[in-house]
Each structure stands twice: as structure tokens, then as C-alpha cells.
Amino acid sequence: MPGYYFLLAILSLKRNKVITALMIVAIGLGIGASMTMMTVLHVMSDDPLPGRSAQLFVPVIDPKPVHEDKPARAAADDDLTWPDAAYLLHAARADKQAAMAAGILPIQPQQATAHPFFESGRYVTADFFSMFGTPFAAGRGWTQQEDQDHARVVVLNAALNRKLFGAASGVGQVIRLKNTDFRVVGVLDNWQPQPVFYAQIDEHAFGEDDQFFLPLQTALELKLEFAGRMMCWGSGGDSRSSDHCSWLQFWVQLSTPAKASAYRDFLSGYVQDQRARGRFPRHVEPHLYNLMDWLAFQHLIPDDLQVQLWLAFGFLGVCMLNIVGLLLAKFLRRSGELGVRRALGARRRDLFLQLGIESSVIGVAGGLLGLALAELGLWSVRQQPDGYAHLARMDLAMLAGTFVLAIAASVIAGLLPAWRACNVAPALQLKTQ
Template sequence: MLLHYLDLSWRSFKRTPLVSFLMVLAIAIGIGVTMTSLSVYHMMSADPIPHKSSQLFSVQLQIMDDGHTWWTDDNLPMQLTYQDATNLYRANTEGKRLSMLRSGFSVYTDSDTVKPFSKSARMTTPEFFEMFQLEFLYGNKWSQQQEENAAPVVVISEELNERLFAGENSVGKIIYLDNESYEVIGVTKSWPLVVKYYDLNNGVFNEPESMFLPFSLVEAREFGNWGNTNGWKHEDVRSFKAKLQSEMVWVQFWVELNDAQQKQEYENFLMAYMEEQQKHGRFNRKELTYSLRDVNQWMQYNKVVSEDNKILVALSFMFLAVCLANILGLLLAKFLRRAPEVGVRRALGASKRQVFLQHLVEVAMLGCFGGLVGIVLAQLGLWGVRQSYDYYSAIATMDFTMLLSAPVIAITTCIVAGLYPAWLVCKTNPTIYLKSQ
């Protein structure tokens, strides 16, 4: 019976090609606009590391004295001071943890074919690769001993390896960062991140860094940071050592806690740490406060998906509703025009249910065609977003879920729009049209 309904629907399209084309076009435009905004929203809000996002926590400490405030909603700095990050990393606690910050260098090799260029780098501890699950193409990360000794080693990305060494195994080779030489000990595979969730302070949609170096090099070689540095009080910081000992926040700190018990134990440790620091003249507050937020909570806290994005999605669905309202009028005109034909079918034994289902199949086919064309229009819209906003290049795309959602939304909304016209035509009284025939 379904095949018969599909055949009747196709015949109906061919009898009224102009009206059918206008309805398909209206649906396609509505779906194209909706899926463009919905795809961007979907990629922004998707869990970037779903199998362990609930185990990775960003650490925040309320370091300010009473009477001082921060610009965040909960009055907590988004990063840590260097001394707090170092103390927390060296503490004997359960679970992996890491300190990191963003930096950068001028990169070149001994080869005359590669001109020097500037690249961002991540100064971090060796736990970074396992915690955030970077896979290696060649080599491996540096050891804990190399971290403690501030060894001049570097892990580079697959893209940088391609640029410097034509994709060959570069482990053991030397590259120069600014005026210092570093040994390549590993090459990571491409990391297709949509949202740079591990560092939302320095470009939410920026590409991951191309180089990774031991965090201990920051102090050993007095490396500056390419990220945000903020303070809450006036300090006489005239040397790099003074910056390390200051109350300025510029280091990100993450921990991996596998269950609720580990999280509770770490929370107890953070409170004990702050109380201990208070005895040394820091954290002069009546109420000590900290925060542990997992990946998704951290993204919400940093408003990765802004209210503007949500409003844009709502407006696109409203535009789709306007398109469907126009389709509703065309469906009413088309279906009621064929009332004599329906009257004859009813007289020959077709039930109201059969007539109703036949017309629903027709509007579903209409939605399917409109959804497929809408995907093409959405791809054009996403291409325009990528051309207009470079930092949206990773999120202005449709994944498999969105590709499936487009025809589903189109078919569902068309069926909803076609319910009233189909119900109206199935109530046709066959006797009226038999007399006229």
C-alpha cells in the first residue's frame, strides 16, 4: 500500500509541477537556514571528549583578599597563580594533574628551504597527552625526569612535522625555537578539536598548539606566555622571578578524578591547601572558596554557546515556521482542488483513513525532497560562515547527526503542516461530486 501511495504522490507532483516546485523550494530555504544555525550550535555545544568529560576538572581558587572582586559571575579567577599551580602539581594526591600555559616561538631548522615562522606552543606537564588523549604518530612524550630537569625537548604536531620535515619520522632531529635548540622526541597525530576546551581563556575556537614543551622550562628559561595574565592588586613586578611569586593568574590547572570519592577527597585537599596558605598570609578571606568544574560545566561557565547563538537558532526555527505557513496555504489549495477525484475514490470504496494516509505520504515525500535540497543550501550557508569568520571554520560544518536531522526535521514539519489539509480533504462527501460527474 505504501508503494501505491508513493506512486500516487509522484503522479500528483507531475500534474502540478509549479506548485510542487514552490513548496519544495520553500521547505528547502527554511531547512537551509535552520540547519545552518543549528549545525553551528550543535558543534559548539557538543561534548568534546564524551567518554571522559565527567572525569576531567578545571581548578579555580579564590585567591583574593576580602574587599576585592573579580569580573566572573561567581567572583572566581579563571586561572591560577604560578605558585599555586606548582604547589598543587607537586602535592601528593590521587589522580593525574597538570599545569599548563600558552606560549610561542619563532621556529626554524638548519634547512635553507624552510623560512623561520612564528608558532604557538603549549608549556605543559607530561600528563597532558594522556589526560586529553593525544595519540602519537612517532615517538612519545617526555619523562617525569625530563620534566623535573627542564630538558630541552619538544613534541610537535603532525602538521608542523609535515612543514618542517616533509612528514618523515623526525624523532631525534633538532629544531630551533627562538635562539635555542630542542630535540624532537615525539610527533602527535592530527587533533581535530572543534572547541579548544582545555584552554578556553585563549581563543575558544582557535586551533590547538603545534608544539608541546616541558612546563618546567617556563621558570628555567623565563618564557613569557601568549595567553591572558590578570591581577587583582598592585604589585611591584619588575623581574620574571617576581612574576612567578606574584598573585597574578596566568596558569591553567586540570585534574583527572575517576569517581565521586576521588573528587570529594580532592575537594578536601583544596580546602586544606587554602587554609595552609592562609597561615602564610595569603587568601585573607573569611570564607575560602574553590571550584572544580568538569569539561561540560567548564564550557557552560565560559559561555562557549552564547545567548546570541541560542536566539539565532530560535529565529531560524521561526523562519521555518513562516515557510511552513506558506506551504499550508498551497497544500490547502492543491488538496481541495482535487476534491472531485477524492469523491470518486471514496465512492469506489476508499476509506477516510486511506485518503488521509495517502495525502500524508505526499506531504512526507514533499518534505524529503525539501530536506535534501535544504542540505545543499545549508552547506552553502556554512561555507559562507567559514569564509566570513576564520575562527568558525571548525564548527561551521555538518556532522552525520545533522545530515540525518535535516530530512527528519523537514519530513516531520511537513507532516504537521499537512495534517489539516489532509484531514479536510478526507472528509469530502462523495455524493456531491458524483452528481456533478
């Protein structure tokens, strides 16, 4: 029977070709737009470091003076000052801990003929590599002793290594950064977590990557160029090492909840102790954010994208209402025909099945079109200059999701009209004929 109903459905849909086509296009557009935006937001809220993220935390201490207004967005300044970062590093109460800041340096290729160029990287402390599990293609990171010694060592990422040394690994070679020679101790195997979660979260969180890593204390000693935001609320002395400028990101690894809770207590103790010495006058309790909570708190996903997602859902909603209305009008127009079938002995459920199949045909066709439109939409997102653009691809889960959404949307849109239309009274419809 369903096969026959399917034929009937095709015949019925063929009778109103234009309207059938329009219904399919409408549901396709709605689903295509929704799936495009859901995929973009899905890839943007993905875990950048699966398997490790649950153990990674950011301690936040508010060192600003009392009169400093609370910024409109909490994300504006959650960095640490050097004295606080240095204390946390030295205390070493977590399994691993690292302080870091962004940097940008001119790099002098070895060949005298080649022109120097700028590259962005990061000034970090020793635990950075083991804490984030950065994959090494060759060599290693550096030790805490080398941090203390302000060693002239550098770890390169794959792209910069290729640019400087071709296919060979640069480990053991010496490169000139700004005006100082650094020894390459390690080469990363193209490590590009997206977003760059450990950096200051701003509009560049997606799409950027670091091509070199060198010891933070070395960068401070050599006064290398830092990049990114620095907030100061006093003056005097060297701002990078002062307790009145915040600019450092700090991450800790805490493998168990008990350790996390102990670290919270440790932070509170430190803040209270410093308060007794006249610092931290705002009486804001220190926070410890887990990686994924941190990204949410830092407002990683731009408002524009949220608006686009809700707009797409609104569009889908209007398209669904549209289809429900059209199918309803269409089915009700056939009340006479349906009444005859009822009078000849067809059960309600037979009519329901027949009409349900007709709306499902529209739904499946619309879903397929929606899938194609979503791929098109994602392609056009990838053409955009935004940093997250290149991530906009559908994985299997999203593909399945599209299909489920399409079928669900059309079945819901088809059920109501089918149910309403199969409720015709046989006698009444015959009478009006």
C-alpha cells in the first residue's frame, strides 16, 4: 500500500508543480540556512584540546585599584601581572603551570640575500609544551633551569621550520630573531589548536597560529616586542615587571577535582596574604576557570554569529508555517475525494498514511535540497576573511543532524494537515457533492 500511496503522492504533487516546487525550495532554504549556522557554531564551540581540556585551568586574580571602573565586558582584562605570575610559577602548586604572552619578531634568514620577515609567536615558560601536549616532530622543549638561565633557545612550528630549513629539521641550528641568536631545540608537528585558546581571546582567536616559542624570561631580559593587550593603572618602574600592569596569560594543569579545589584554596590564601600587604583592594575573590568555561566566559563566539543562528531558525520557522498552511489548504480541498474513500471503507489511518507520505515526499526533497544549500552556505562562509571561516565544514554528526532536522521539520509540518484532513466525515462530504 505505501508504494501505491507514494505514486498517488507524486501524481498529486505533479498537479500543482509550481506550488510543490516552491514548498520544496522554502523548506530547503530554511534547513540550509539553519544547518549552515549550526555547523559554524558547532565547529567554533568544539573542544580545542580534546582529552586534556578537563584538566586545564586559568587562575584569575583581580589586581586593579578600587576606583577602576568595572569594564563593560568581563573579558577586557583577566591577565596577570608579572609578580603574581612569577609567584604562581615558583610556588608550583599545580601538576604543571606556565605563563605566556604573545610576541612578534623580525626573523633573519641565514642566507644573506633573503629578506627579513615578521613572524608571530609566543613567549612561554618550560611547562607549556608538556602541559598542552604539543606534538614534537623533532627535538624537545626546554627545562625550568633554562627558564631561570634565560637560555637563548627556541622551538619552531612546522611552517616556520619549512620556511627556514626546508624539509630538514632545524634542531641544533642557530637562527637570528631580532638581534639575538637562538638555538633551535625543537620543531612542532604543525600544532595549531583552534581557537588559540591559551592566548588573549579576541577577534583573532580563530585562524592565527604561533610559529615560534621562546622562554618568557629571555624575552623580558632582551626586551623583545610583545603583542596583545596590556593594562596599566599606575606608573613608575618597568611596566612588564611591575605589579600595576596586567598582560600575562597563565595556565595550570590539575588532574583531579581534589587538586583543583586545593588550588582554589591556595589562590584564596595568596590573595588574602597580599591583601594584608595592601594589594588587591577590590576584594574580588580569585577564580579558577576550566578551559571550556573560560572560552564561554571570554565570549569566544561573536554576537553576530548568534544573531545569524537565531535568524536562520526564525527563517526555518516561517518556512514551516508556510508549508503547514499550504499543505492544509491543499489537503482540505480534496475533502470530497477523501470523503468518498472514507465512505468506501478506508480507515482514518489509511488516509493519514496516504497524506503523510505525500508530505514526507516534500520533506525529503526539501531536506536533500537543504543539505545541498548548507554545503553551498558553508562554502561561502569559507570564502569569508574571518579566522573561523576555514573551519566551517560539516562532520558526520552534523550531516546526520541535517537529515534528522529536515525529516523532523517536514514530518511535523505534514502531520498536522494530514491529521486535520483525514478527520472528514464521510456522509457530510458525499452530501455536499
